[in-house]
Amino acid sequence: MPDRLPGSQWAEGRLVLNEKDSPEPGPLRLSRTPYLREPLDCFADENVSEITIEAGTQLGKTLFSFACLGYAIDQDPGTCLYVMPDEQTAKKVLKTRIVPLIHSSPDLRRHLAGQRSDISEVRLDFDRMFVFSAWAQSPASLASFPCRYVILDELDKYPRWSGREADPAALAEERTKNYWNRKIIRVSTPTTLGGLIHRYYRHSDRRRYWVPCPRCGAFQVLVWQQVKWDHGERLERIKELGLAWYECEHCQERIEDSHKPGMLERGVWAPAGCTVANDGSLKGEPEGGSHPGFHLSSLYSPWVKFGDAAFTFLDASHDPAKLMNFVNSWLAEVWQEKIDEVDDEGIRALRRPYKLGRVPKEAVVLTAGADVQADRAYYVVRAWGYGETSWLVDYGLLYDDDAERIAELGGSPKSCLDKLPIRKAYPVDGTDEVMPIALWCIDARHRTDEVYLFARKHRDIVRSIMGSPTDLKGGLYYASKVDRNQKTGGALKGSQMIWHIDTVRFKDRINRLRTEQPPVWFLSDDVDADYLQHITAEEKVIERNSRGRARPVYTLRPGHERNDWWDCEVYATCAADMRGVPHLQPQNERPRKVQVKAQSWIPRKKGWVR
Structure with a gap:
């Protein structure tokens, strides 16, 4: 077998998107989503056994999962378990997204054996491996066979346990324990502090994507606080006319939507503990972490304008359910409602x-x-x-x-x-x-x-x-x-x-x-x-589950370990x-015991207990 290609190089040269599933059909080009290159290269790295991606919507995180699956089929085969939250979604994704992607990509299609039985609702048969579709609500689908690869898609939508079994993510990962070269991929939009994806991300090296300001050249992580708009404008005009912008945290100049492609192309992933110098080099010492972890908000999406984000936030600002969705799906942050703050x-x-x-x-x-x-x-x-x-x-x-x-x-x-x-x-x-x-x-x-x-x-x-x-x-x-x-x-x-x-x-x-x-x-x-530090380490917040049910919990404050x-x-x-x-x-x-005497109005009758 010839030397394996880096993950990003393989994806750009071999993965072909179909017109039913992609607004940009044809050979994959990562110039629109350059932030996917490093995660894909990590997948192809034989020294990496786990990858966690905590990301917002419209960023290509599901495409990343499909690309990892395609790379395994063509470059480094091994039985794969692809896990979705429920049975209906698992079968639908396999039928309407994965199978068409395989047929539209010649380098994947050639690995099909050509039999009608190669493709079913829950299994794909290739010349050198199998792909099994599973869902988090079924212990049987998670625990029936060993596998080298496990891809956990939309992890925070999984139930906390599967029937009488343990955590479904843990059940699926258990299938890989006999493989020295196993790989576990976790991809999801976050929900709350108790959600699985945030837990795994916190135990990773916690990488963030730094992009340069087109005005001053200083690198920074895009954060919601720097999105600005004219507060006198109507919501519809902010969205339709693109009346929001990003303010550079260094020079305070305006960054427009048109600047975003160039910023993304020059972006650099940096782990926790590091910053990025103006020449794109890393400064500082990584703080550790057991595996590569990537965090990305929808502010980086090439398909999302700053005006879209401002409109969605303003529309949700008075509705806790909508605001929770904005924080989770747009900012890729966990949802917290603070009750008591520590003074x-x-x-x-x-x-x-x-x-x-x-x-x-x-x-x-x-x-x-x-x-x-x-x-x-x-x-x-x-x-x-x-x-x-x-x-x-x-x-x-x-x-x-x-x-x-x-x-x-x-x-x-x-x-x-x-x-x-x-x-x-x-x-x-x-x-x-x-x-x-x-x-x-x-x-x-x-x-x-x-x-x-x-x-x-x-x-x-x-x-x-x-x-x-x-x-x-x-x-x-x-x-x-x-x-x-x-x-x-x-x-x-x-x-x-x-x-x-x-x-x-x-x-x-x-x-x-x-x-x-x-x-x-x-x-x-x-x-x-x-x-x-210890006695001021926690604050009380409201944590909501996927159904919106709230419960108060105490969580660590930022900066407190x-x-x-x-x-x-x-x-x-x-x-x-x-x-x-x-x-x-x-x-x-101390209160004295008072003896209550019979009142004069109580008649004295024979047989009464006095």
Whole structure:
């Protein structure tokens, strides 16, 4: 076999678009969509096993999937599974788009064996490979045979699970595990933060397409904030007369629709952590990522004018459903409706001049929370007074010992759990007394068995917890038993308990407490920048599923990567609730029991209970 061609070179020379499926029939020319060249070359690269494309509409992302399939048929054959969201779409795409493309491209058509059975509703037979059409709603179609290639088209329209099986994308990808040279292609318009395509893109090297300004030559990523229009114009005129433009973020000059083809042709893909110099070279260091990932909004589309985007946005601005579609399908961004924004300066203003490691004399109880990770544990200790007033007393980060090094020194290595100050008593300001921690809540999502054993060892003051992914229907938490009879499945007497907590409601409570006036939620002046980064890492947003159903969730804010001490604060607050802190009252303010006497109007009759 002759040397294989680069992906983009093969696509331009061998793929022929038909007039029924393309507004520009004939041999494919990537001069209109030059941003597809690098993704296609990645597909042909034997060192690349995964590609993720998070993109808007009218950009050619489905054409990219078809080109990858064609390249496999002609240049690097292997059984392929092409997955669509549902059965009807899968069969329609195969019949009306893929099959006509194969017939119109001689280099693909020649690989058909010439039998009538070569083409069916769900399978294409070629001389060196098969192409199977599958749909996300059918576990059988996803898991029936091994394959080298998997193409996941419109990934965010897949159901989260397929019948009783796991995530359909994971089911399909499982088919490739026996192939050392496997390739998995994920292509979709994003939906929400919980959508699959955005999750995979975040774990990629997160490339963006930088284009030069035709005026000053400075490279930039096209973003919605730079699209401008005359706000006095009617919607229809903005669209019909093209009265919108793009403003260069460097020189503030106008960039018109007519400039776009030249800008796209000179564009450069740059991974996260890099920028593009005026000569088109990359500057900076890539931030990593497991595989190539590409993000592209419809602002780059050669078929979309800036006026079209402005019209669509203005038409959708007062309709959340339409606005969500604009953000997803045009900007290729995830949809978020913010409920509560974090006031960074307001959090810093809660610092007070007291020392960490000491308990304010107004406190009456200590609780703590710990977040356990693969090789470390974060923890927080908080003191509570009346009216849910609280003070941060201690926080820290503990690592597992290096077992090999400790063994060489003749010692016994300790885990991060062993190092937690479980039974530490903290000195109380202005007294000779010390105060022990009343209750710990420790997250058991990671190293679950270790946390269970540790909680069993310290069951008098430690509870293992897990955040619940669903609403607890009014409850803040509930307990279930861990230890089960292997024969009957029934809970064993004295079984270890796991507490499921509603983390959203406890985060709501902390946000309420730290915004109350006068302040009731305090930090020490001794806290460092890392702690402040963690406790301001999340904001509350509305997440909507594909049917528009909304639910509140907390998500990481841009620029924040860690939220472990924030989680610890949540767990310490949960422990305080379990210890009845919200109901604590000073002795002289506790309500007295009032004995109700029989009133004079009640007649005294024989047989009445007095």
